[in-house]
Amino acid sequence: MAVKLxxxxxxxxxxxxxxxxxxxxxxxxxxxxxxILGTYDPRNKEKKVSxxxxxxxYWMSNGAKPTETVSKLLRAV
Numbered sequence: 871m872a873v874k875l876x877x878x879x880x881x882x883x884x885x886x887x888x889x890x891x892x893x894x895x896x897x898x899x900x901x902x903x904x905x906i907l908g909t910y911d912p913r914n915k916e917k918k919v920s921x922x923x924x925x926x927x928y929w930m931s932n933g934a935k936p937t938e939t940v941s942k943l944l945r946a947v
Contacts, residue, residue, distance in 0.1 A: 872896075873934040875926065877910065878903060887911055890921055890940060892929045905929075910943060919943050 874895045881887035888910040893903035907929070908921030926944065930936070936944060 873904065873929060873932070875907065875929060875934050875936040875940045877937070877939060885913065887913075890926075890943065892925075892934055919947055921947055923947070 872895045873892055875890065875892055876899070877888040878891045878893070878900050879886060879888055880900075889903075889906050890908040890910060891903040892905045892907060893901070897903070905925065907925050908919065911918045921944065
């Protein structure tokens with residue numbers, strides 16, 4: 871099973887809010903995931919990001935690969 875760290879969209883129409891999740895890459899974007907690792911709110915002025923760094927390190931040490939967007943968020947934190 872290949873694991874990816876990616877964004878799962880939540881929130882209402884025109885009000886995006888994202889969870890940073892560890893998910894099987896074969897599952898759909900908002901489908902089943904393994905663990906919620908953090909949140910991302912793009913509508914906030916500071917584009918608020920909160921991530922559990924220890925859990926991200928755990929998943930990456932076990933072979934999970936972040937998507938391009940998540941890797942940018944990880945560098946910003």
